[in-house]
Amino acid sequence: MSSASAQASTASALTVPVPLGERAYDILVGRGLIGTVGSRIAALGARAAAIVTDEHVGPLYAQAFSDALQTHGLRTSVITLAPGEATKSYASLERVCDAVLEAKIERGDLVIALGGGVIGDLAGFAAAVVRRGVRFVQVPTTLLAQVDSSVGGKTGINSRHGKNLVGAFHQPSLVLADTALLDTLPLREMRAGYAEVVKYGLIDDARFFAWCERNWRGIFEGGMERDEAVAQSCRAKAAVVVRDEHETGDRALLNLGHTFGHALEKITAYDSARLVHGEGVAIGLNLAFRFSAALGLCPISDAERIEAHLTSVGLPTRLSHVPGGCGTVDELLDAMAQDKKVKGGSLTFILAKGIGQSFIAPGIEAGKVRTFLMSEINASSS
C-alpha cells in the first residue's frame, strides 16, 4: 500500500485530540485502521515496535498489523500472553519487560498494545518502566478498551492486595481504535464495554445518553454509530483526563457506578464466568442512581429510564442478577470499604441529581449505604 493511500484512509478516521501539553496525543477512530496506519505509526520516528497481544487477539490480527508496520520500515516482534485478568501480574510484567528488551527496543522505539484492557494496562506499564520509559501506542480491541482503558494513561497490574494497585501514569503517543476489530468480540464483552459508553452520558451528557437510547443497535451492529459512540466516549474521557491527569480530583467522576461495581467484582472473586467488569458497572450505574433517588437527590424516574435502557441491551441491573448471589449487606459494605476510593475511613460515592448531572460525594455515612443495600436485597427477594 502506498503512503498516499494510507494517508487518505487515515484522513477518513475521526480524530480526538488529547491536549496534555508535551504529552499530547491523538486518538484515531475508524474502520480498518490497523491495515492503513502504518505510515502514521512510522511517522512517530521509531525504528522498531514490540507488539504485545493475547492468545485470542494475536491469531486474528497480529500478523496483518505487523506486516503493515514492516511495509513502513519498522522492525517488529510479537509477544503473546494468555488472555484474562490473571495476566495483569508481576510475572507477566517481567515477561513483557524482558521480551521488550530482548527485541532491542530503545527509548525512541515503541511498545504497542494490541488487545483489550488487560493487554493495554500491562503493556503500558511495561512501556513506562523499560529503560524508565519508552513510547507506547494503544490499539484497543475491545469496546471497553476503545472507550475507556486506552485513554488517560493509567497503566498497571494487580497485587494480592487488590486490582490495579501497582502501575504508572504513562500516556500513549497514539491510540488507534479500529472499530472493525470489534466484529469478532463476543457479545457479552461488547455489552460490558457498552456499560462504559452509557456511563459518559450519565456523568454529564444527557443528550449523549438519549442518543445511545436511540442508536445502540447501530453500535452493536458495527454501523457508523459505533465509530461515533467510540469517538464521543473518548472525547468525554479525554476532557476529564485533561482536567485531572493524575487523578487528584475531578477524574473520580469516571468512577460513577464503580464503587458498587468493584464490590460486586470482589464478591464474585473476579470470576468472569460470573461477572465481568462492565456487568458490575451496569449494576453499579443503576444502583448509583437508585441510591441517589433514595437519598432524595434525583428523581426515581431517571433511575428507571437507565434501568430500562441497560435491560434492553441485555445488561444486568440489579443485585439479584449476580449469578451465585451478591453476598450479604455486610460483605458488600466490607468490599466497598476496601475499595481504594475510601479516604480516611469514610466512603466516597459518585452520585447524581439526574441523568448527566453526577457529582463527587465524599463522606457518605456507612449507615445510609447499609439501609439502601438492605432495601435493594429485600426488594429482590420479595
Next chain:
Amino acid sequence: MSSASAQASTASALTVPVPLGERAYDILVGRGLIGTVGSRIAALGARAAAIVTDEHVGPLYAQAFSDALQTHGLRTSVITLAPGEATKSYASLERVCDAVLEAKIERGDLVIALGGGVIGDLAGFAAAVVRRGVRFVQVPTTLLAQVDSSVGGKTGINSRHGKNLVGAFHQPSLVLADTALLDTLPLREMRAGYAEVVKYGLIDDARFFAWCERNWRGIFEGGMERDEAVAQSCRAKAAVVVRDEHETGDRALLNLGHTFGHALEKITAYDSARLVHGEGVAIGLNLAFRFSAALGLCPISDAERIEAHLTSVGLPTRLSHVPGGCGTVDELLDAMAQDKKVKGGSLTFILAKGIGQSFIAPGIEAGKVRTFLMSEINASSS
C-alpha cells in the same frame, strides 16, 4: 525531643535545594540527622511510613530512626531485604510493593529508603509504582548513595538483559544524608563512593578537585570535610539533573568514567568480590583522561595527577588492577557496545580537555577505542 530542638538541629544541617518546579525538594546534609529530623519528615504531612532497608543497615539504624518518626506521630513499619546487587530484582520489587500495600501506605504517605544505592533504587521504584506513585524519602547510608544515587530521581531494578534497565524517574520529597551513618561503612565501600566525589571535580569543577586532593583525609575520617564534600557533590549533581531531568542531554556528563567502568563491571560478572561499581568508576575516570590525552584532547599531566590522587586514597586506576584480569580488547569493546550509552551503533564517550573540562563526545569510532585499549593492555603487561 521537642519539635523546637529538632528544628534547631535540623537548622545546623547543610541544605541543598533541588529546584525541579512542582517536584522541588531539599537535600539535608549533616551529622546525626536521622535522630533529629522526625519533625521535618512529619511536616510532609504523611500519616504512615514504610522503611525499606537491608540486613546490614537495618540492625544498626532502623530502630532508632523508626522511633524518631513515631515520636512525631507517624505509624511505621520496616521491610528488610538481603544486602547486595542481586536484591535489585523483579522478585524484590514484588516483595517491597506488597509489603508497602500491606502497611496500608496511601498516596499521601511515605516510602523511606534507608540504605545504599541498592535499597534506594529498589524502594524508589516501588514508591513510583505502588498506587501509581506514593511519596518517597531517601536516607542514603553509603557515600555513593549520599553523593550520587539518592539525588536525581532515577530508580530501578536489573533485568537479565542488563543493569538498571527497568525503572522509573521518581523524585524524592526529601533526602536526608546523615554523614554519621558512614562511620560504619566498610573502607572499601567508602573509597568506592569517593570515586564519584572526585568525578564531580573532574566534570566541571577543577577547584573542587584540588580541594579533594587537600581534604580527602577529613572526608574519610568523618570531619566537617565529609559534610562539605557530600553537600558539594549533591549541588553538582542537582545542577545537572535540573538542566536535564529525564536524561536526554547534559545529564550524560555524569557518566564520565562510566563507559569503561560499566564494561569492567560486566567483564567481572558484577562480582563485588572482584570489583565494586566505584572501583570500576575510578579506573574508568583515569582511562577517560588517558584516552582524551591519547586523542590529543587533554594534557597527559592531568591524567597523571588524577591517577596519583586516586592511588593515594587506595583506589585502583588501571586495567591491570582488576582482580582476575580485565578480559581481551574484544571483550571490553563488546561490553562497551552493549552499554546503553550506545546510540545507533556508534560509541558515545565522555571525554575531557582537562580537569574540570569534560564534554559529551558522540560518534567515537570503535577503531580508536581499540587502539587505545590495546596500548593500555600492552603497557600493563610489559
